[in-house]
Amino acid sequence: MTARVPIGIVMNGVTGRMGYRQHLVRSLLAIREQGGVPLRDGSRLWPELVLVGRNEAKLRDVAARHGLTDWTTDLDAALARPDVSIYFDAQVTSEREKALRLAVAAGKHIYTEKPTATTLHGAVELARAADAAGIRHGVVQDKLFLPGLRKLDRLVRGGFFGRILSVRGEFGYWVFEGDWQEAQRPSWNYRAADGGGIVVDMFPHWHYVLEQIFSPVRAVTAHVTTHIPRRWAEDGQPYEATADDAAYGIFELDGGVVAQINSSWAVRVNRDELVEFQVDGTEGSAVAGLRRCRVQHRATTPKPVWNPDLPSTDDFRAQWQEVPDNEVFDNGFKAQWEMFLRHVAEDAPYTWDLWAGARGVQLAELGLQSAREGRRVEVTELRS
Incomplete structure (x- = not known):
């Protein structure tokens, strides 16, 4: 039987159009439906999802719709969990930089939508902080x-x-x-x-x-x-x-x-x-x-x-x-998620980091x- 390796992911912003449709449903839930992400050693990486948002009713609805039980409106509590390795952000742009900085401070790997910050200064400082923390970081470049x-x-x-x-x-x-x-x-x-x-x-x-x-x-x-x-x-x-x-x-x-x-x-x-x-x-x-x-x-x-x-x-x-x-072309968001998960789990190559995000800003x-x-x-x- 193939070994299943869990990896905890905080998903912030899944009640929004992009976070829900492309990242939750068509990416991470689709990865679970296919049995996880295959790794070099023959095991399969299995995303364990923690949904985060500001609207409790919307979060509860999204979770119930897909049989998920782990959700919260408390981002700090989600980031404090030892079973969580990755923080993902698909919030409105104005809320993103602050949340990403909290995730860096908590030592979580970061995968995020763009723009990574509202100013170039903020984007550069965020990339520097992530490098200094020694975490892995990636930015969605779906096109x-x-x-x-x-x-x-x-x-x-x-x-x-x-x-x-x-x-x-x-x-x-x-x-x-x-x-x-x-x-x-x-x-x-x-x-x-x-x-x-x-x-x-x-x-x-x-x-x-x-x-x-x-x-x-x-x-x-x-x-x-x-x-x-x-x-x-x-x-x-x-x-x-x-x-x-x-x-x-x-x-x-x-x-x-x-x-x-x-x-x-x-x-x-x-x-x-x-x-x-x-x-x-x-x-x-x-x-x-x-x-x-x-x-x-x-x-x-x-x-x-x-x-x-x-x-x-x-x-x-x-x-x-x-x-x-x-x-055969897979969903672009899903394909990039799989690349980033392998990057975190087994140091697979990955180039689209927070510095790439800063250049976009x-x-x-x-x-x-x-x-x-x-x-x-x-x-x-x-x-x-």
Whole structure:
């Protein structure tokens, strides 16, 4: 019989959309359903979950729904437990840094959503504290595990593009204001005091996508705005949106690559997926989304001629070739959870730590600075 090795995990923020759906249900509960995480010695790591949150009724409901019995509203008590090894945080951004510092002080390994803090100073000090405590730490970088971006990364590693020239990204969808139709994102996302804003939410994502798949970001120029200044909260009451809901960024990468990424919660989707990246190189191009990736090689590139007086006869979308899966893609959040659990249990390789999280916060902070000052801002290297 395969040995089962328990590992205690405090999960803070599981009553929220992301914490519940992606991290609890589709990751850790899914890992339990498959019998745990297999380790090198033949045993299987078994997550023992302690649910933490501020709303007792919601916690009780989540626990009962999935047959879990270990939950509490007392974070300090949960962190004091000797049978707990890992602290996970998926709270609202404004609450995260304080809780992570408590976990570091308690000597727990950390796995957390991003951004890791509301300021670069806070993110750097948190990373330093974790290093000094000798704990293992990881930050969720889920988009690297999307099938479309996995295929895109495969193309980059294989040299498909030749010299990469540019990256163009489009992300977003229309988030309803909440008056005549319920909003599909929580209202705190649009209040700066609660850590809201599309820059602090999405620029950390764009940072690790650009850094990990292409090359480090060296400068940013951004325009940031609040297109929808008035929204309606969950209680039906109107409020002023104090956080940005759209950002238009230009990122300069090592090697002369230019990336342009538009992020908006005030855009209607006219693309195949909610996020798409087009990469153009001297030898070929690709368009990658959440799941799909299509390519056009230099040899099959059409030769359109600009003539506004006649309708185009080219079906440009039909001239691209689908990249096959060539592997089975698991849920990206679950795949990264398994990597981090192996990192804690048997020192398996893991690179996306709190310093990676701090670099994401840095890019968001510099993007806001660029927008505020109306200029290009260089990205300096962080020092531990």
